Structures are given as C-alpha cells and as structure tokens.
Amino acid sequence: MAPLQGKYLPTLELLAVFLAMKFFAFIKESLKDIPIKGVYVITDAQVVLSWIFADFVQTKNVFVRNRLQDIAQISEKVKTDFNIRINFQYTSTDDNPADYITRGLTIKKFKEKFSLWYEGPKWIRQEESSWCHRELGCLSKVQMKRIGASVNYAAENEVATSEVKLEKFSSLSKLISVTSLIFKLINKLKKRVMDPELQANAYLIKTMQKQSFSRELDFLLDPGGNSMPKLMKNLNLFLDHKGIIRSMGRIGESEYHSYEVQNPILLGKEHYLTRLIIQEYHQRSQQLGLATTLNEIRLAGYWIPQARQVVKNVVSTLCEMQTL
Template sequence: MAVFLALRCLPTLWRNFGGFSPSEIHVATDSQVALSWLISGTIVSRNLFARNRLKDIQQMSAELEATLGFSPSFRYVSTTENPADLITRGLTLKRFKACLQFWCTGRDWLSSGIRPWAAQLLPCLSQHSQVVARSSWNAAILQGEEPPTVLPLERFSSFTKLLRVPSLVLRFIHRLRRLEVYTERLAAILLMKTMQRQRYAEELAFLRDSSGRTILGLVRDLDLFIDGEGLIMSGSRIARSLHFDPEVKHPVLLAKDNPVTRLIIRDAHTRCQHLGVESTLAELRRCGYWVAKRRPAVKTVLASCALCRKYNARQVLPPPQCGHLACFTC
C-alpha cells in the first residue's frame, strides 16, 4: 500500500516542483515480500486486495514511463531507515524529540547521493531479484521486458557453451558494480524467460491476470504457475513430497522446438552417457526441466547425435562363405 501511495503522489510532486525532468526515480520499501512481488510482477498469494494494488502499481509505472521516458525503480531499505516507522511502531515524546531531525529530513543518504540498497541483505528474494534490487537496472527489466536475445543460438553445440557468452557479459557488468552473483544461473534464467515469452505469451498473460478468463488447457494439464524469478513452472503429483528437490517437484517449462531446449536435451543426453530416450527424460526431470511434448522432442535430438548413430548402426557383415561351386561348361 505504501508503494501504491508513493506512485500516486509522484505526479502531484512533479507538478508542484515546477515540472522538472528527473533522470531517475527510486521507490524504496522496507518490505522484502512486497519488493519480490514488484520485481517479479506476480503475487504468490490469494489476497485479492494485494493483487489489485499490484495491477495499479504496474499501470501507474507504465503511465510514468510514457510521460518521463522511464519507469521507477523499486528498492529496499532497512526499517531503521524508514522515518514513517517512528509513529507506526510507537515511541515516547522524549524519543520522538531525539529523532525529530530524522523525522523531518530522513537519512543523510537521501541528499548525499549514496545508494544504501547496494549493500542490503535480502534473504527473502531470489538471486535474480537480489541482483536487480541492488543494481541500477530499470523497473521495465524487472517486469520481464528485457530485449530478445541477440545470440545466434543455432551456432552453439552445447548448453554450457551457450551460457558462457552471457555469463561473461554479466560477470563484467557485476564486477563494475562490485556485485558477487552466480552469473551462469542468471544467464540461464534470462534465456529461459525470453524463450517462454516468445512461445508461451498467452499462458504467461493468463497466469499474470486470470480474472474472468477461461483456464487454458496447458495451464490446467501441467498446473502451471509463475515463480519468484518470473519463470513458468509446472506442478506435479509429487509436489507435496518431502523426498525430492524443489527443482524436481516444480520443473521449468520449456518449448520443444526452441534452440535452447535442444541444447538442454543434448546436454542431458551427454550427462547420462548417451543412453536412450527414457534415461534422457529422467535426467531432464532430475535437472528441473519439463519439455512440452517431451518424448518427440528428445527423439528428434537423439536422432541427430553422431556418437549414438555411430554405435547404434547395424554392422554390415559379409555374406557367409559358400562352398566350391561346380564349374559348368557348355
């Protein structure tokens, strides 16, 4: 609700300050749960009020982007940095007089240009959301609007080699910002999110807003949902089991006819020592992937495996030796 009120007040503040043109807008909150909702664009809750407020925030962010050319960035600050908590949590008059300067002007970093969110601990957020919350990326990237990949996916022979290029780029960017993150996982998330937006745009729109709409067949059959990192995940009958890892219980949905999916299948086929279709499917599930129409997709990739074709080819034997044939003369 606080973020909603902050965005609602922004146009009024902009007009009262003479219509200046800011270069960036940061909206800070002391709620890590609310920040995760803002970054992923989804709410893992049945609270209708919270869902409606998130839609309003996204709409107001779009209006600000149309007016100013950029959307606000959402950040996290500790509750000790929030002057509003002085009143809401209650304090004595003596304590309030001691904190009067903090109540009137806030912390010094508001006017000094220091960004305190770069060093904040965010255990409630996913790794990708932590990177976004600490960096200077725009909020449009948070909503999953990053541009489509420019990598020639067909030129890579393995999923590991494909991850190497964006990982090096992300590692260079994060070193400039003095951030330590697992860039390979972040690169894989960005590639899969791009693929899902291209192949499952209708399912993604339904999962973000399903009010008054008929449930889609794929969403119903696979029990799809959006996780905290913005990926479309699949539920299963073993989701309530305590004996499986989270990636096994809720695998990532992959499109069968995408170059990234083919590289992932080829990588799983290599790791299971070039065994058959069933072993490759089991390895995919163990690694946390669910391919739509998975069996035909795996068969197509295995049919192009040069090593399997070499050792599975039938050996051509010479014809059996025949006895001496009689010579016929005319």
C-alpha cells in the same frame, strides 16, 4: 490481503513490501510531471530481504510464496511499462520512521525525532554506494551483494540489446558461457556484483518462454484481462520470483525433492533452446536411451509438454548425425 492464520511478523513485513509495490502506479500518476529514474523499497526486515534475494524460497506458507510472486510480477511490469528499476534496500530499525506510527511515541520524543520523520535517515541523502555498510545476519554474502542492485530479471533484460543468436551455438554449455560473458561485462560497467551464469540461465529461459508461451505469460501477468490458456490449467503454471514460468507438480508437497524438481521450469517443445537442453542431458546420461534422458531432464528441474515424443525426436536426430 493479510493471512487469516499465522500472522507472524516476517509475513506481515512481506505484506508491507507488497503493498508498497501495489501503490506504485498511483504514486507514479500523482507525480507524472516529475521524472523518476529508479524506485527504492526500503525495509528493516532482513528475513523479507533474504526471501526476495533468494534463488528460491523453501516454505510451505502459500501466502508468502504468492506475495513473492506478486512482487516479482509488479517489478517486471514497472520495468516494462515505465522503464523504471525497482531496488530493494535495508535500513536499521533505528533509522526507520515508519515505526513511529506502528509503535507509537510521546509528543516530546516525536519532536526530537522530527527531522528523521520529515526528511528520512541521513544516509539516504548520501551516495548510494555507502548505503549497504551494515551487518545483516539473515542474508548470505551473495544476497548482501544484491542489496542496492536491481532485481535479477531487470538486469537480465539488459542483454536484449546484444541479441544472442541461439541457432549459432551447437551446445548448451557454449551458449551459457558466451551469454555469461555478456552479463559479466554489463555487471562490470554498472559496478555491481551478480552471478553472470545465473543471469545468463534466467535470461535464456525467459527469452524462450516469451517466444513459446506468450499467451500463458500474458495471462500470468494480467489474469483479469485475458482468457485462461488450456496449458495453464493442465500444468498449474505460475511465475516464480524471477518471472520464470514453472509448473506446480503433483509432488509439490514432497520434502524429498528439491524446489526445482517439485516446480519444474516449462520448456517450449519446438524451441531451439529446448533442443540444446535435451542434447546436453542426453550426453550427461551417457546416451543410455530415451527413458534415462527423460529422467535426467526432469531431475534437472525442466518440464516439456509431450516430453517423450520431443526427446525421442531430438535423440533420433542426434543418432542419425553421429552415423553420418
């Protein structure tokens, strides 16, 4: 799986995290008689953590993008199959026993470091809340707050127990506002710091995609066990690091547009959430017409199959309601 070209250290560090995730199923089977509540993937590569915790990664390195997608998919599968959360954690190089193998050391030095090799760093046996007090230059303050917390999509799934009835909301802003309050409460109860609005947006999108694109999602999670849906090939679909289905568009290599515009989120053409999104951007465009609304939706980073007809139907319905 190692890239043939450009074997830069951060890329290989990312590969190490990916391989650790790949081995989880084997480790779980070997320890099947031992209950596992959570898994911690610990690395001393700050750049890798910044990639994993970023909302999106702007890089032309296809290998990096693919491995991040793989990590997200494996984390999702572990959560679904075993109800176990994957947590990503940082350790300093001095506290990383894996370096003993890769860098080498004398027998005398190994004896001095034997306790670290055999038992791991001292802080790993302390309360988890004390693990993150380290200066991480490559991570933003928001990303720092995510260290030690479960990855975003694991937290997003928790709101499923408090079913959000989309049809009860007449606007997208109200729906996101109420869903954000639910996540805010969950975050408070679990004593973690995450952006509830980002969680709400991701949860709503993923809920819609599970309902509208179940075949495509099954194929993306397990390409070997399912036949490729037609939409996969037509729109070049992929899963991002949050487990959201996106379309790799024709302008994917453009540096002018943002990641969201280059790789728009796929919306179900008949789903109620799509209707609310169309309604929202129709209002933002000052109700100037079909073409303007379509442009606003695409610039916002969404893609709707047969978009023109779908938007036309929604806008026509809105106009009829306003004339009543």
